[in-house]
Amino acid sequence: MTEQLIFETGGVLGASGEPGARVFTAAMPVRWSDQDLYHHVNHARMITLIEEARIPWLFEEGLPTATLAAGAVMTDLEVKYRGQVKHADGPIRVRMWCEKVGGALFVARHEVRGRHTPDTEPPAVECTARIAAFDLQTQRPRRFTPAERDYLLEFRHRDAS
Template sequence: MAPFVAQVPLRWTDQDAYRHVNHARIVTLIEEARVALAFTGAGAEGLTGFASGLLVANLQVDYRRQLPWRAEPVRVEITVRELRAASFTLYYELHDGPGADDPVAVTASTRMALYDLDAQRPRRLTEDERDYLKRHLEEVS
């Protein structure tokens, strides 16, 4: 298992009055990393189903330390923690810097549900989508 890694740039407007990344902006950084995994990465391999219907069913964020604003991007490592027929859970580690050895400032998880927008109902993962996600599957004991 290898995590999916996204380097997410910080914007000047991400910081609060204390020059730290605002807690609400953390959710946006998580979203940008998820888009890199599910839309950009999967799309580069011809998998377009995620981009046509993927909903956040649950979000949990744990702030372990403040994340100061800086010009360098945030390294976001994403692993798949649970893979079900019509949903999966992504686990995120936001590092305080662009490197793998930089400390983890935020952890988060999102339970993602696949949705057929045309039919207006949930749908199942295709075998190719499942194989793509399995590359980042982390067995949690």
């Protein structure tokens, strides 16, 4: 990430913290067309922004979890809106970590804040996503590899604040 983007988002991007309590922060641009009639980021677009924020955390080449890009399914998604997110709040910051890591499924937590909202303030959006490793050939869930599991465990904790 560029220094300008880090400056604009008000904080460090990428992985931070100690293994076992890491947080991954991604910056996502908010487009004018992401807004609804009330000038809030549309619900469907918010889900997409959160989904796209997971790409540099989990799916980029070279990461132990990049293999999940070839097979992972969302089993559950919960989104809670605590405040408004508007175009002027962008680029938004999405902080992500794991609440639980099982044998084939992990629970990813997300906090969405505007670029000027410090991490000490409540997020505008909270999201919990349950994601399972999936074998496309057999059309069945599969177990995490040791490398995938170890990487996810670096981000496993209950409270990233």
